Amino acid sequence: MTDYSKKRTAAGNQESLSKWHNFLAVFVLVTLIFALISGIGKTITLGRILGTSRWDGISSISAIQNTNPPTVLIWQSYPKRLVVVKLDPDVNVPTGNIDEPVGSLKSLFENATGDQMRAIVLSNIHIPITNYLFWETDKDIGEEKFKDDFKSFASFVTPFKIIFGETEEGLKTDFAQKDLIKLWWQSKSLSLGEIEFIDTGNMTEDIVLPRGQKVKGIDEYSVQALLSKYMENRKILEGKEKIVIENASGVAGAxxxxxxxVGAVGATVSSVEVAPVPIDKSSVRAEKSYTSVYLAKVFDCDITSGLNEDRDMVKIIVGRDFADRFLL
Structure with a gap:
């Protein structure tokens, strides 16, 4: 009888200890999340857990996903809004292949990686595409389905899934964990009725092939003009830097x-120059400021300070790496 009582007491203590550990684990996770969101969480430990952030939480963040139909998702922080842009899967875009110069967006996506999808769309609608959502199996999407997905993302369970690296089955993405938590924090207060849906299916123009054949292509100017208002960055709009682009890629369209x-995010380009000698790697020559740091992220390059006579100038040197990646 005494042994039985001792066993019950030990079991009770173990159960209490287990509950306490579970509570402590939840408390630590919640503390980490809110430390990160409030900007306090800049310790080495937190960085190791969630990796490096690429999004400042002020600029718009966007992603291409290979759903049916393909969609571009844009989250704008100021004003706060989420836009779902439907692309026509049958519209033709350049392939970079001499033998078959154009192909449907759907056919190009079939064999593309996530980063290649991003490059295809960026080069055809001329707005920054910061990330991708790559589905390994077919995923149909409509307004109601997307709203259900958004409701799931905005739930209070999401931060824990992000920290533990849980994603939907068959989904690959290059979103940083920190950026997903920032996005969750901003978007959780958005109502389903505030989500905007845009269909670009009628924004097309004729592409004339070498033999005179005409096919339907994306009207990049109309699409860019429509979507630029969702990409505008209020900090860039407030900036007074003079922005100059030097094309050192050796490719005319770069x-x-x-x-x-640059124009899509609200900045004004003063001039576009052509470098006499091509270079391999892009760079931003400027003093460090919000504008120069942000544009360096857009062009995925480094900042070099102290090379401009005008300290208020931001000079973007476009190298071969940019042309190779985005001009198909």
Missing amino acids: GKLASDL
């Missing part, structure tokens, strides 16, 4: 694409 990407 300067124009770079200028469009």
Whole structure:
């Protein structure tokens, strides 16, 4: 009888200890989440858990996903809104292949990686695409289905899934964990009725092939003009830097694409120059400021300070790496 009582007492103590450990684990996780969101969580430990953030929480963040139909998702922080942009899967885009110069968006996505999808869309609608959501199996999407997915993402369970690296089955993404938590924190107060849906299916123009054949392509200027208002960055709009682009890629269209990407976020490009000698790697020459740091992220390059006579100038040097990646 005494042994039985001791066993019951030990079991009770073990159960209490287990409950306390569970409570402590939840408390630690919640503390980490809110420390990160409030900007306090800049310790080495937190960095190791969640990795490096690429999004400042002020600029718009966007992603292409290979759903049916393909969609671009844009989250704008100021004003707060979420936009779902439907792309026509049958519209034709350049392939970079001489023998088959154009192909449907759907056919190109079939064999593309997530980063290649991002490059295809960025080069055809001329707005920054920061991330991708790559589905390994077919995923149909409509307004109601997307709202259900958003409701699930905005739930209070999501931060724990992010920390433990849980994603939907068959989904690959390059979103940083810190950025997903920031996105969750901002978007959880958005109502389903505030989500905007845009269909670009009628924004097309004729592409004339070498033999005179005409096919339906994306009207990049109409699409970019429509979507730029969702990409505008209020900090860039407030900036007073003079922005100059130097095309050092050796490819004629690289300067124009770079200028469009800068213009899409609300900045004004003063001039587009052509470098006498091509270089391999892009860079931003400027003193460190919000604008220069942000544009360096857009072009995925380093910042070099102290090389401009005008300290208020931000000079974007477009190298071969940019052209190779985004000009198909």
